[in-house]
Amino acid sequence: MRLHLEGNINTYYVQTLCMIFFPGSKFSKEAQEEEGAPALSLRLEEDTDACTAYAEMSADGKKELAVQRFAFTKDMTKERTRKLAAGGAVMKAGERLLGYRPSWGMMTGVRPSKHAMELLLKGKSAEETRQTLAKEFFAIPKKAALATEVALRERKMLENHTAKDCSLYVSIPFCPTRCAYCSFVSYTSQRLLSLIPEYLNALVEDVSQILEQIRTLGLHLKTIYIGGGTPTILEPDQLRLLLSTIAAHCDVASLEEYTLESGRPDTITAEKFKVAKEYGVERVSVNPQTxxxxxxxxxxxxxxxxxxxxxxxxxxxSGISCINTDLIAGLPGDTFGTFARSFDKIMELRPENVTVHTFCVKKAADILRQNEEVYSRQGGDAGKCVDYTQIRTAMAGYVPYYMYRQKNTVGNFENVGFSLPGYEGRYNVYMMEEFHSVFAAGAGAVTKAVEYTPDGSRAPQIARFFDHKYPFEYLRDRENQMKAKLDFIADYYQKRGLLD
Ligand code: SF4
Structure with missing residues (x-):
């Protein structure tokens, strides 16, 4: 796509706005020179009172111009004001040119509910929050209402927040086979799967040391999430080794939530879930996708x-009290009819949690190599599927409790977690909204140390520690890495004076 910018505006931000209307666009030098490619020309002008954006968008021989003016106020940074002006002009030009209004308007980031939360914390009512999301961010009313509902529920979860709250994430980056749309680092070949015993021995050492660190620093462990990959690829004895190690180093009975991601049904056995239950796991995720x-x-x-x-x-x-099922809207080959039938069957099962993702194609996924026609501006049936899940869950007594977005989802739709009241997946919220630190063990895991201010007066202060991405690197460097991670955690808390 061809892009021409004038004024004080971040190029990457404008590129993400363009992707809303032209999914899959490239902005390389060659793309800039491509004859007949869609184009956006954006100019920002400022005076002391306001910022005005002029957007001219063209495609297929047609052209549209739009203007958006935004006043500078003391409630908003100049940078945010510029973004709103630029975003508004691009939204208007795009809608006029293509006859399409993006559901989330200019909200391109991961967390639309973050904007809603900010507004609520500034003292706006739910109604005012919905209206602001629709008017300033150009979200359609039902999406503005969804983001507000999620933010209100998240705010409730923060009621007993303390600076010492934390969670643990344990990474098992192995899967029995590779799904065609997967872009995660997950080992699937037999040669790499043979690393599991050695990996597990290193992992239990890593987990023990982190849990000891949490105890020594006097932090409050709220949730544990064992994810991947597919953790239930572990044999029952291997699972026992991991879960008994965790139980030996913390009081699992006092956790708010303890999840074992079990994604792939082909790895699940009664014996594995018996071991999970025995060691205190109370939430599993069994994912059909469709x-x-x-x-x-x-x-x-x-x-x-x-x-x-x-x-x-x-x-x-097994008696595990909370089951999550993941589904994906907009899968290649799925129609509204087949998706709705899948969803109805899931509703009959009545899992405590249902998470609906919108199909997302990342660059690494095999499905792109198969030249599938996966990018679509309006997302084909995906929007209808997403709407169906939101209506159907509400009718069945579920509530939306967390949401996030990814780049390159069909139609730019969202991922939403629904829950029966009282079963909200708390780790998901804590991690996604950066409400507290998440210490991570294993390959590809990212430890995030977080200082969160619940009244919103200051943005979360976050520092990250990255474990090696691939299991063989993780194994090669494990001692240095574990020591560096423990020092990182202790330093973060001590330097900020967050300990007694
Ligand atoms: S189960 Fe998940 S992590 Fe594993 S291959 Fe499939 S999408 Fe990737």
Whole structure:
């Protein structure tokens, strides 16, 4: 896509705005010179009172111009005001040119509910928050209402927040086979899967040391999340080793939540969930993605609907109190009809949590290499599917409790976690909204030390520590890395005076 900018505005921000209307666009030098490519020319002018943006967008031989003026106020930084003016002009020009109004307006970042939370913390009512999201950010009313509802629920979760709250994330980056749309680092080949025993020995050492650090510093461990990859790829004895190590170093009974991600139904057995329950796990995620076997085959999930149903019943029988199921709207080959049938069946099962993702194609995914036609401005049936889940869950007594967005989702739609009241997946909220520190163990894991100010008077103060991305690097450098991570955690808390 061709881009011409004048004025004080961040190029990357404008590129993300362009991607809303022209998904998959490139902004390389060659793309700038491409004859007939869509183009945006954006100019920002400022005086002492306000910032005015002029956007001219063209595609397919047509051209539209739009203007947006935004006054500088003491409630908002100049940078934010410029972004709102630029975003408003691009939204108007895009809508006129293409006849399409993006659901989330100019909200391109990961967390639309963050904007809602900021407004609520400034003292705006829920109604005022909804209206501001619609008027200033150009979100359509139902999305403004969704972001506000999620933010109100998140604010409730912050009621007992303390500066010493933290969570633990444990990474198992292995899967039995690779899904065609996956862009995570997850080992699937037999040669790499043979690393699991050695990896697990290093991991339990890492986990023990982090839990000891949490105890020594007097921090409050709220949730544990074992994710991946597919943690239930571990054999029952391996799972026992990991979970018993955790139980030996913390009081699992006092946790708010303890999750074992079990994503792939083809890895789930009654024995594994018996071990999980024995060591205090109270939340598992059993993910069908769709209950249409043809679509499952097409996206390279090596399990069937029947295997999912069997795994779900194993989870129910185990007595674990909270089951999450993940579904994806907008999968290649899925239609509104097949998606709605999948969703209805899930609603009949009545899991405590349902998470609906919008299909997202990242650069690394195999599905792009297969030249699938996956990018679509309006997202085909995905929007109808997403709407259906929001209406259907509300009718069944579920509430939306967390949400986030990713780049390159079909139609730019969101991912939403729904919950039966009282079963909200707390780790998801703490991690996504950066409400407290998350200490991470294992390859590819990112430790985030967070100082959060619940009244919103200061942005979260975040420092990150990255473990090595790949298991073989993690194994090679484990001692240095673990020591560096423990020092990082202690330093963060001591320097900020967050300890007694
Ligand atoms: S289960 Fe998840 S992490 Fe594993 S290959 Fe599939 S998408 Fe990737």
């Amino acid at each position: 209950l249409c076997d043809e679509v499952l085959h097409r996206i390279g999930r090596s399990h069937t609907t029947e295997q999912f149903l069997r795994a779900y019943h194993i989870a129910r029988e």
